[in-house]
Amino acid sequence: MNFARLAGVVACALITGTTWAADFAAGPIELNDLWVRASVPGQINGAGYVEINNKSGQADRLVSVQSDAAARVELHTVLTENGVAKMRQVEGGVDVPAHGSARLSPGGFHVMFLQLTAPFKLGATIPVVLKFEKAGEVRVDFAVKPPTYNPASQGEHGMMTGDHAGMKH
Numbered sequence: 001m002n003f004a005r006l007a008g009v010v011a012c013a014l015i016t017g018t019t020w021a022a023d024f025a026a027g028p029i030e031l032n033d034l035w036v037r038a039s040v041p042g043q044i045n046g047a048g049y050v051e052i053n054n055k056s057g058q059a060d061r062l063v064s065v066q067s068d069a070a071a072r073v074e075l076h077t078v079l080t081e082n083g084v085a086k087m088r089q090v091e092g093g094v095d096v097p098a099h100g101s102a103r104l105s106p107g108g109f110h111v112m113f114l115q116l117t118a119p120f121k122l123g124a125t126i127p128v129v130l131k132f133e134k135a136g137e138v139r140v141d142f143a144v145k146p147p148t149y150n151p152a153s154q155g156e157h158g159m160m161t162g163d164h165a166g167m168k169h
């Protein structure tokens, strides 16, 4: 490698370094963009979303979630049966491929908070422990976003962005 090329690599790392830092990590597993929507009056459940990146050459799996923020916390997915979207508890966890990622996002996988201890308040953070099969446990905080929050990149799931709490379990 000649020096000019090396210098270019270093400069690139410096420029992008701050944006590459993960919000939370457990070994090679990095967690970013963790959020829930603020509760609306009368809402008793909530859903959490996160992007999981695996820097390792070994596949891993998100196997369970724990939090004091709700009476029960489960890993859910959304399945469509006869044209009706229904939430189901995930069997065996959420796979995170080697050198790959998994995304919990509206319309798909989510952390399900059942019977909230207290309403999610805008600007607060919700502490959760995520447990991975290989990387182990990591304590993370989910940021509370406005009730109408929807990431722009998730537009294709628009049909699922309504009242999550009203869905049948």
Ligand SMILES: [Cu+2]
Residues within 6 Å of the ligand: 047, 076, 077, 087, 088, 110, 111, 112
């Ligand atoms: Cu759910």
